[in-house]
Amino acid sequence: GAGVSQSPSNKVTEKGKDVELRCDPISGHTALYWYRQSLGQGLEFLIYFQGNSAPDKSGLPSDRFSAERTGGSVSTLTIQRTQQEDSAVYLCASSPLADNTQYFGPGTRLTVL
Amino acid sequence: AQKVTQAQTEISVVEKEDVTLDCVYETRDTTYYLFWYKQPPSGELVFLIRRNSFDEQNEISGRYSWNFQKSTSSFNFTITASQVVDSAVYFCALTPFNKFYFGSGTKLNVKP
Numbered sequence: 001g002a003g004v005s006q007s008p009s010n011k012v013t014e015k016g017k018d019v020e021l022r023c024d025p026i027s028g029h030t031a032l033y034w035y036r037q038s039l040g041q042g043l044e045f046l047i048y049f050q051g052n053s054a055p056d057k058s059g060l061p062s063d064r065f066s067a068e069r070t071g072g073s074v075s076t077l078t079i080q081r082t083q084q085e086d087s088a089v090y091l092c093a094s095s096p097l098a099d100n101t102q103y104f105g106p107g108t109r110l111t112v113l
Numbered sequence: 114a115q116k117v118t119q120a121q122t123e124i125s126v127v128e129k130e131d132v133t134l135d136c137v138y139e140t141r142d143t144t145y146y147l148f149w150y151k152q153p154p155s156g157e158l159v160f161l162i163r164r165n166s167f168d169e170q171n172e173i174s175g176r177y178s179w180n181f182q183k184s185t186s187s188f189n190f191t192i193t194a195s196q197v198v199d200s201a202v203y204f205c206a207l208t209p210f211n212k213f214y215f216g217s218g219t220k221l222n223v224k225p
Contacts, residue, residue, distance in 0.1 A: 031211060042204065042217040050211060089156065100146060100208055104158040 002026065004105035006092050012111045013082055021077045021108045025094030032075050033102060034067055035091040043091065049075065051097075082112045115140050117207050119216035126195050127224050134190040134219045136205030142166075147181065147188045148206040152218070158204070164188065195223045 005024045013019050025032050034046040045059035049069045060066070064082075069075040079086055089109050093102035116139040126132045138147065149161040162172065164181050172179045176193045192199055200223045205216040 033213070043213075043215045045213065045215075048212060056212065091158070093158075099163075100211060101148070101160055101163050102213060103160060104150075106157045 004092055004094050004103055006090075006105040006108050008108060009106065010109045010111075012113065014113050015084060016081055018078065018080045019082055019110065021079075021090050021110070023075045023077070023092030023094075023105060025073065025075070025092070026096075026103055028096060029094035029103075030072070030097040031095045031100070032069055033093045033095075034075070034077050035093070036088045037091055037107070038088045046077070079110075082110075084112050086110060087112045115142075115207055115209065115214045117205050117214050117216035119205055119219050121219045122217070123220040123222065125222040125224065128197060129194050131191060131193050132195050132221065134192075134203050134205075134221065136188045136190065136216060138186050138188065138205070138207045140207060140209065142209040145207060145209045148208070148213075149179065149188075149190050150204045150206065151201045152204065153201040161190075192221075195221075197223050197225055199223050
């Protein structure tokens, strides 16, 4: 079946602009996660959605970052007034309710000039 | 507190050598899950294995094997007869249920 998809695969933007990154989880998966991975680094947790529960936003680095998940499926991560330090690969993962294994998408590479 | 430590930042081996990637974790939860993921140069993380805290049986899958020892809080990963295609960054992760805690990763270079 289809895996997690993310769009765009690459995004180049200018400092100060807003960007939106999209994640389509595996159909039927109730949990959705966003991570950030800077070049050569590990995964930094950003935010977690589980069903209709309030999201765990504890990893969002600043109030410029926000995310929503509409209809329990697609999620959008928005970064406002982008800064050069926001440059990274943004990874999305989803997992089914009965099994907490995370399945990752290919990521969106964000470059802020 | 939850923490995963992968002390080996980078390992280089020659093809056909065996290699073990270490993972040590910390948790106060009695029920938790451990994972290994592979991130090849293409970038997409690939799920390798999931283990729950009540199952300490070692597992073998082809050239891959995992050694889970609760007594030492370790979940080590061994690749037997390594191949160039095994070159990747490998991440160990811990979750009490939903929030994941990843190690910093071990970069494995397998040279022909």
